Amino acid sequence: MELGVIGILGAGRVGTAVARQALKAGYRVRIATAKSADEIALLAEIITPGAEAVDAAEAAAADLVVVAVPLHKYRTLRPDLLAGRTVVDAMNYWAQTDGVIADFDDDARGSSEVIQEFLAGARLVKSLNHIGYRELEVDGREAGSADRRALALASDDDDAKAKVAGFIDRLGYDPIDAGPLSAGRLFQPGTAIFNAAHTAEQLRGLLAEANEPALP
Amino acid sequence: MEIGAYSFGDTQLNPDGSQRETSEAVRNLFEAIVHADVAGLDYFGIGEHHTTSMPASSPGAIVAAAAAATKQIKLGSAASIISTDDPVRVFQQFATADAISGGGRIEITAGRGSSVETFPLFGYDLGDYDELYAQKLDLLMTINNSAAPEVTWSGSRRPAIADLAVVPRPASGRLPIWLATGGNAGSSARAGQLGLPVSFGIIGGAPHRFAPLAELYRRSAAQAGHAGPEIQVSVAALGLVAPTKQEALERFYPGWRNLNVEMGRLRGWPAPDKRAFLAQADAPGAYYVGDPDEVAERIVHLHGHLGHMRHFLQTDIGGLPHEHLLESITLLAAEVKPRVTRLLSRK
């Protein structure tokens, strides 16, 4: 079966790790930054061998797009390019390391809900945010392995979520449906899910626990 | 290969765990640098940091004091958070220290810093993160590369300078200016494009993962037409040397734990896990914790991947007893360095 093309916006620590892991899984990968394709050609050749360095517009036109830019730059993303696309939001709001960003700090919603509002037409799926960039290439396992790590997905678009679940599985992780995009709050920085590695069973347990109504 | 140390300052702890004076941490740091000079260490870096547990906020001041009190050791920042400082001032402070040192052993390492506390402290907007860094670095390089004391520069994130003197000039005309990065590929490429030496901060994972970044750095430099002695790589890492591996682990772990507990409290992480520590403390982990043989061998092993010319360790974290820092420095200079030299000459 021909696997689709993965477009990655951001060639930082996360973007390049996702690119290499996707290449290993057999995907074709296009990687882009805010710079032009030729400005990152050498970077792609050496850091993500096999991935094609492209302009952001071309990465955004892939079958599945992973956004891994620093959160404070989210307004430099192009909503028009991402409209209608299946987009994985791997970004986190973490004031202690990234500094306070008013758009997120003053908002009770999860960071991905704010991103969804900005990328209005995108079919946004929150995932890949609660695994360290170094772990991503180390912790992946074959499906069925007893110690396989699980990653949560949250989205308001079920088709997009299913597509991203297939991608996560091929990267070497058990995809776990956490629910609508607002459920992304359950695996943001500071949560138990964010803070450690979990198997599918553990992750389901933590999600259930977090969803339980607080006792009066 | 140069062997060195770096520090952010390390506030000592009372037996009940409470913090002692930050001024004591600065005196300890100064004493450690003087000790390193006598012991024969090649380099000491002071990393700008602004927390009560790591209070080395002013590398320029410490470097100037140490310049007067030392004879041979190279001194620098590791790193100066250039985005939120004034490059004119940073240059002047280090050029002043260069004059005091007799010339030729003062360096600047420019970085972004891994946390963002300098932005609110100095009143900068985090939204300007990239622009500030790019422009401040450009100004710093413009001053350093100027043939005359008079400098002209303009940009959007700092008032322009029109033919004004920036003095003193370094004794040898220019200061070495390094670019620090924690493993972002774009930053490695940028260092090469600018023709600046690059300093990799490797604080977790297997250090040889940085090999492609070193290659990207060197090829970016070559592509931009930069060759020559300035195209070089150094590595900053965590570590402690003791007479035995067991002692090294026992000495380093409590401070490592304290630091991680503190960061965890700030950032909402769980308490650190000793297994994670131990995994990093053996090859191919990131912590150079061991006896002189092991640490030397691991530095030489990494050299096979990165070809770096300097390897320097941060040892004093989380209230490490000062005498353990001093002994580690002694061993680095007297035991690790000759072993590294010997092992490399056999290659």
Ligand SMILES: NC(=O)c1ccc[n+]([C@@H]2O[C@H](COP(=O)([O-])OP(=O)(O)OC[C@H]3O[C@@H](n4cnc5c(N)ncnc54)[C@H](OP(=O)(O)O)[C@@H]3O)[C@@H](O)[C@H]2O)c1
């Ligand atoms: N650190 C982790 O382990 C981890 C894990 C999961 C998620 N995250 C999250 O992932 C995100 C990225 O983190 P990182 O550490 O990879 O950041 P990083 O190393 O700073 O890299 C960010 C990348 O984004 C690019 N970029 C900036 N604006 C862009 C735009 N408009 N279009 C396309 N590319 C753009 C940058 O390149 P140019 O500036 O050259 O364009 C750079 O390549 C953050 O939100 C972080 O919280 C981090």
